[in-house]
Amino acid sequence: xxxxxxxxxxxxASSIFCAAGAVDDIAQQVSEVLVLNNLAGHDSHGILRxxxxxxxxxxxxxxxxARPEILSESVTTALVGGNWAxxxxxxxxxxxxxxxxxxxxxxxxxxxxxAGHTGRLAxxxxxxxxxxxxxxxxxxxxxxxxxxxxxxxxxxxxxxxxAFSLPYLGGAPIxxxxxxxxxxxxKIKVAHANQENLPPNSILDKYGRPSIDPxxxxxxxxxxxxxxxxxxxxxxxAELLSGPLIGSEKxxxxxxxxxxxxxxFDAEIFRPADEYEKSLEEVLGRIKSVPPREGFKEVLLxxxxxxxxxxxxxxxxxxxxxxxxxxxxxxxxxxxxxx
Amino acid sequence: xxxxxxxxxxxxASSIFCAAGAVDDIAQQVSEVLVLNNLAGHDSHGILRxxxxxxxxxxxxxxxxARPEILSESVTTALVGGNWAxxxxxxxxxxxxxxxxxxxxxxxxxxxxxAGHTGRLAxxxxxxxxxxxxxxxxxxxxxxxxxxxxxxxxxxxxxxxxAFSLPYLGGAPIxxxxxxxxxxxxKIKVAHANQENLPPNSILDKYGRPSIDPxxxxxxxxxxxxxxxxxxxxxxxAELLSGPLIGSEKxxxxxxxxxxxxxxFDAEIFRPADEYEKSLEEVLGRIKSVPPREGFKEVLLxxxxxxxxxxxxxxxxxxxxxxxxxxxxxxxxxxxxxx
Numbered sequence: 001x002x003x004x005x006x007x008x009x010x011x012x013a014s015s016i017f018c019a020a021g022a023v024d025d026i027a028q029q030v031s032e033v034l035v036l037n038n039l040a041g042h043d044s045h046g047i048l049r050x051x052x053x054x055x056x057x058x059x060x061x062x063x064x065x066a067r068p069e070i071l072s073e074s075v076t077t078a079l080v081g082g083n084w085a086x087x088x089x090x091x092x093x094x095x096x097x098x099x100x101x102x103x104x105x106x107x108x109x110x111x112x113x114x115a116g117h118t119g120r121l122a123x124x125x126x127x128x129x130x131x132x133x134x135x136x137x138x139x140x141x142x143x144x145x146x147x148x149x150x151x152x153x154x155x156x157x158x159x160x161x162x163a164f165s166l167p168y169l170g171g172a173p174i175x176x177x178x179x180x181x182x183x184x185x186x187k188i189k190v191a192h193a194n195q196e197n198l199p200p201n202s203i204l205d206k207y208g209r210p211s212i213d214p215x216x217x218x219x220x221x222x223x224x225x226x227x228x229x230x231x232x233x234x235x236x237x238a239e240l241l242s243g244p245l246i247g248s249e250k251x252x253x254x255x256x257x258x259x260x261x262x263x264x265f266d267a268e269i270f271r272p273a274d275e276y277e278k279s280l281e282e283v284l285g286r287i288k289s290v291p292p293r294e295g296f297k298e299v300l301l302x303x304x305x306x307x308x309x310x311x312x313x314x315x316x317x318x319x320x321x322x323x324x325x326x327x328x329x330x331x332x333x334x335x336x337x338x339x
Numbered sequence: 340x341x342x343x344x345x346x347x348x349x350x351x352a353s354s355i356f357c358a359a360g361a362v363d364d365i366a367q368q369v370s371e372v373l374v375l376n377n378l379a380g381h382d383s384h385g386i387l388r389x390x391x392x393x394x395x396x397x398x399x400x401x402x403x404x405a406r407p408e409i410l411s412e413s414v415t416t417a418l419v420g421g422n423w424a425x426x427x428x429x430x431x432x433x434x435x436x437x438x439x440x441x442x443x444x445x446x447x448x449x450x451x452x453x454a455g456h457t458g459r460l461a462x463x464x465x466x467x468x469x470x471x472x473x474x475x476x477x478x479x480x481x482x483x484x485x486x487x488x489x490x491x492x493x494x495x496x497x498x499x500x501x502a503f504s505l506p507y508l509g510g511a512p513i514x515x516x517x518x519x520x521x522x523x524x525x526k527i528k529v530a531h532a533n534q535e536n537l538p539p540n541s542i543l544d545k546y547g548r549p550s551i552d553p554x555x556x557x558x559x560x561x562x563x564x565x566x567x568x569x570x571x572x573x574x575x576x577a578e579l580l581s582g583p584l585i586g587s588e589k590x591x592x593x594x595x596x597x598x599x600x601x602x603x604f605d606a607e608i609f610r611p612a613d614e615y616e617k618s619l620e621e622v623l624g625r626i627k628s629v630p631p632r633e634g635f636k637e638v639l640l641x642x643x644x645x646x647x648x649x650x651x652x653x654x655x656x657x658x659x660x661x662x663x664x665x666x667x668x669x670x671x672x673x674x675x676x677x678x
Contacts, residue, residue: 076446107415107446109604152629152638164576176572208632227566233515233641237503244618247610265448271586279583290491293547299491302572
């Protein structure tokens with residue numbers, strides 16, 4: 001399997017996006033988010049997406065040189081128009097605005113419309129936590145229905161992710177980032193390739209019947225929400241916050257509408273950072289010291305696995321699956337880049 | 340089974356709390372929250388709690404005539420000290436403050452420390468949604484550990500509830516309110532009484548082994564978080580927001596510390612209410628029209644079951660279990676009230 005350093009992947013991704021029509025700083029920002037996701041071990045939101053994004057540029061779903069802009073704002077709020085720029089660019093722009101408003105005015109709510117695919121939300125919310133800002137972020141993707149509501153038999157919601165990040169200056173941010181669907185479509189593909197069964201309560205077949213066979217999803221099945229009616233409820237809240245509440249349907253794209261919703265506040269509203277830090281470490285210590293149950297090595301904190309992956313991959317490099325690498329080379333060639 | 344009108348229960352509850360040392364308006368406010376929970380069908384957070392609260396008054400965990408106060412505030416934030424007043428009183432006070440700040444300044448973050456038991460969070464967040472304010476509320480109860488972290492074998496967190504409410508002026512608020520534990524301790528007691536098994540992935544026995552036998556929980560077992568690592572992550576976020584972040588451990592009570600965390604914002608930040616309402620109805624209609632899967636009659640919206648219960652019980656009265664009614668009569672007698 002090919003193996004690359006972080007810097008190599010950054011250069012590769014950046015050169016492809018430049019060749020596809022992005023100026024340097026845009027190509028660089030998008031590539032940084034993708035490679036950060038690879039570092040964190042979330043390869044499905046990393047450079048694997050390059051061929052898909054090049055296709056989106058061709059169809060006009062991503063405008064490679066577009067930049068997000070502020071459509072309206074107050075001291076504590078803003079609505080960002082993404083202009084169908086790369087979703088990573090719009091995500092960074094909206095998050096940085098939310099951070100800056102939270103720093104200046106304690107609390108902020110920022111939304112974005114016309115955003116392309118943003119990928120892993122923790123790549124954005126961690127950025128806030130590292131600057132002493134608590135952030136909640138969610139995206140509902142109504143127009144790509146793949147998840148059934150609890151009790152329903154057909155898809156009506158996206159995988160609607162949600163993230164919460166809190167500062168932890170003595171370590172990496174405490175970062176919870178999850179899809180409200182029970183399983184990612186990508187993991188179903190992997191199970192299918194390996195001829196493995198899915199965990200129970202992950203999918204329904206096309207007739208709305210529970211199944212553990214990945215083929216049943218591929219043949220027109222749907223994802224279930226995680227955690228029954230509670231996960232469904234969260235998926236719906238994601239949908240409403242990033243849709244009807246912010247008005248994302250007023251800003252349609254070529255074949256979809258897409259909204260981002262962010263809530264942020266200064267972590268020092270209620271107490272100084274050093275007091276928070278001390279109390280946080282006490283709670284985290286208590287949780288980490290819980291003896292693991294059978295089948296587990298240890299109790300992990302949200303985001304801990306990702307932090308370890310970053311440490312490992314910064315040192316040992318980032319392995320890229322043969323098929324992913326071939327697809328990237330082919331996509332690169334289509335815009336005149338020979339890797 | 341005895342059956343009471345809403346007004347009868349309000350009078351009964353109020354008279355008991357007055358006899359236990361609360362002044363009229365406090366007794367009234369607490370009773371209104373309890374009876375609202377009964378109306379919504381959440382009897383475990385209703386008048387069933389009266390005997391427990393009277394005991395808490397005896398031990399000093401609830402101070403019946405205490406009132407919450409503002410410890411510090413800005414235009415968009417506040418820290419409320421509950422002074423170990425009834426949790427319902429502190430909850431209402433904090434929520435009304437968050438609503439008022441969100442109305443005036445678009446966005447707010449309000450926290451409360453020294454809060455008694457508040458019960459069902461939607462009783463508070465619905466209040467915001469009915470006034471055009473979106474509200475998120477969470478409570479972590481570190482000091483009453485009953486839930487294991489994902490992968491752990493012993494309890495270290497509470498049932499850490501979370502709620503999100505959004506306005507829906509054409510109907511009842513869209514209201515998601517859930518414990519981050521897989522099951523409520525109360526439901527285990529019911530299963531035990533009925534000699535029924537628990538759903539899988541609800542509890543571990545005292546040795547940290549998965550079990551479906553309610554007796555294993557009673558014999559020193561622990562609750563599991565709902566939805567695996569995702570529900571655990573949410574439980575931890577609840578813990579951190581309402582604990583280290585707001586400093587609830589600086590305000591200990593007789594035998595516990597307790598924090599409430601709220602963020603709220605005006606639902607009209609991004610668009611006028613009528614536009615939101617139209618778009619909301621479109622999304623809700625799409626979800627309600629999903630055909631139910633086998634074993635379900637229809638797809639429900641978060642909070643919909645509660646709304647129907649309110650309609651039914653306002654008309655037909657509120658049934659109170661024989662054992663609950665006996666316990667209330669006994670508790671009432673202890674403060675000199677003959678029911």
